[in-house]
Amino acid sequence: MFFRCEREPFLQAIQAAQRAVSSRTTLPILSGLLLNLEDGTLTVTGTDLDLGIETQFGVEQKEPGAMVLDARALADIVRRLPDRQVELSLDAATHLARITSGPAHFEIHSLDAADYPALPDPGEGLQWSVSYPVLRQLIRFTTFAAANDDTRASLNGALLELEDGEAHMVATDSYRLALFVQPQGAATSVKALIPAQTLQEVAKLLVDVPEAQAQITLGKSHALFQLGSTRVVTRLIDATFPNYRQIIPASFVTETVVDRLALQSALERASLLSRGGAVIVKMEISADQLQISASVPDEGDYREALPAQSTGEDLEVAFNARYLLDALRVIPNAAVRLRCTGSRSASLLMPEGPLAGGPATATSPAPDAARQQGDAPAAPEEAGGASAESASGGRFVYMVMPVMYR
């Protein structure tokens, strides 16, 4: 194996594939990246067996071949190479890889490429084409609500549902649930429970190319995301996701509209009472005011009143401040609406009015046949405002369970 290439695309490919390399792997080969050179194309692959990322780019091929190099070492070396050109070769007899760039010359050990596992083939499955901005939005608005390492497997994923021309993505850790609805689904109906961490890695690979389309294949046990020259293959979670449609409340006893930034800053102030720990905030909702208070034993008390426009009964309800903040940080609108069903049952937090065209909002129309509405022409990005047209027509619903306030 022998090739010459530009350092930058090589480094980018390494860093993309490295996202799938786990530091906790028990198989030595998986701490490496597979470099496979064929027909002038270098394919760089990383995997932890649950998630696999491979990305391709063109190089000046002198001799085809394959090898596995330690991912961390390779990334560190290539990042610091002095020249824009890199030359890499493998000595088949000694298994030493030689990396040369300008005056710098490295020799590092390689592992046998034949030991590297092949990425799974998702097989025949539903194909869905979605624009980068829309996909990023689906991921950004939901995956934060998933559990991280829960023994209930279904809570570690986000459910992607394509149905009736809509795409739903939803995630929950059983204390809160985030749902994003995009009126641009595929024609057929399909469900897939995708690991939330995989989706977050996918989002990081969605570079800012508004016109770009992600091609998603949802197979029986695996999903494939084709993002330009990068492929992400992930295992799907084989578990039943809670029936979220049934648990989202439809009628409310109290609703209040409040300035989003004001609420977010107030909750951030309340959180100062506890370093790292959970802070429970009590909300007293009355006609024109939202009174927020928190009390942490041995730390102190906090109290603040925000102007609000409420309807329905006066209500006292308490939440974990972090759960509200997680959602407030992704909502681009100037105002949010809190809809409560009581002090012991679920509340909804949502943007007031259509979702604003904030930084997270899609701006490109999707060419998919199934789209029905919401493909408004690309709008310039706005800081967000209650009156702003939603560029993508997406809908965000966040359900959060109240807690007991002592």
Add this chain to the structure above:
Amino acid sequence: MYSFEQLAGQERNIRFLRGAIRQARWIHAYLFLGPEGTGKKTLALAFAKALNCLDQQAFQAGQACGMCRSCQKIEHGNHPDVHLFQPQGTALRIDQAREIRRLAELKPYEGRYKVFILDQAERLTAEAANSLLKLLEEPPDRCAFILLASDLGAMLPTVVSRCVTVRTQPVPTAQMEAILQERARADGRELDPGDVRVACALAEGSVGKARDLAEGRLAGLRQAALQFVLNVGRWSAADCLDFSAHWEDKREEAGLLIQLLQGIYHDLLWIKLASGLAQGYLLHPDQAPALAEAARTLSLDAILQSLQLCRWVERQLDRNLSVRLALDVLLLDLRECFAGRDVPLVATEYEGG
């Protein structure tokens, strides 16, 4: 190589496991039970290879070809369906058990069977063991669990009862010597029969340990120990200290050296007490004439005292006495013994060094 062929003295276990593969029965949960170093892990990995061998003919015969991609990956510890779990610190913990449960629910990545090998399974915490009970009782499809343990008493009975027990035995010394020589010859090498004999004696029934000793540091050490005992009568104190300096900071090798010295004095004792005895009783029969010569010049008391000194310094070494100091003391005292002078054992004098 992890293969059935490499496992000497386990013919019955191998026949049993091959039968299990051939008949596709009992491929669920096993307990491989036997002393350290009796080949439990090798047997488990050989079994994993046979379960996943890509050579259809070999698989159907309950064997592994050793050449295919699957066999190679297992040999290198790189097979995505063969998982070896070892204690983290002192225990196999609940988060490891959770990972096992998670992996067990998944289909094999590329192999025929997922194989979970739990090394030192007696170190499963009660919580971890309990969380695996259901899995051991009804393993998901295409899953094999192999628990390796040397101490049955430390295992939860509920775990043991869910496994098929396969016992591994220490290999008799004579058989072990033959195995070591055979393997060395297969690799195109010849081992010194004296070294092999001593290695097998020190290995406590473990072929793996004997091989490590015979192919590793034992060779030079045995010669050094023999050289010392046979020549110390002509050595100065400075010679002894020079000799001792070789093992500065090499605690393990120093311990081995002391064991070897003991073995040699033991041979001297046998020659002294049972002269005319067949050489087969000696640990170093290849050195019989030289040992007989040394035995003639030494008194019985000197030999007994030398043995005592070796044991005493060995204990001091276990108590973390500095290696250099321990050997200095031992070698100088042995020299005194050889010269027929009485050496008192004053334990407190050297302690805490």
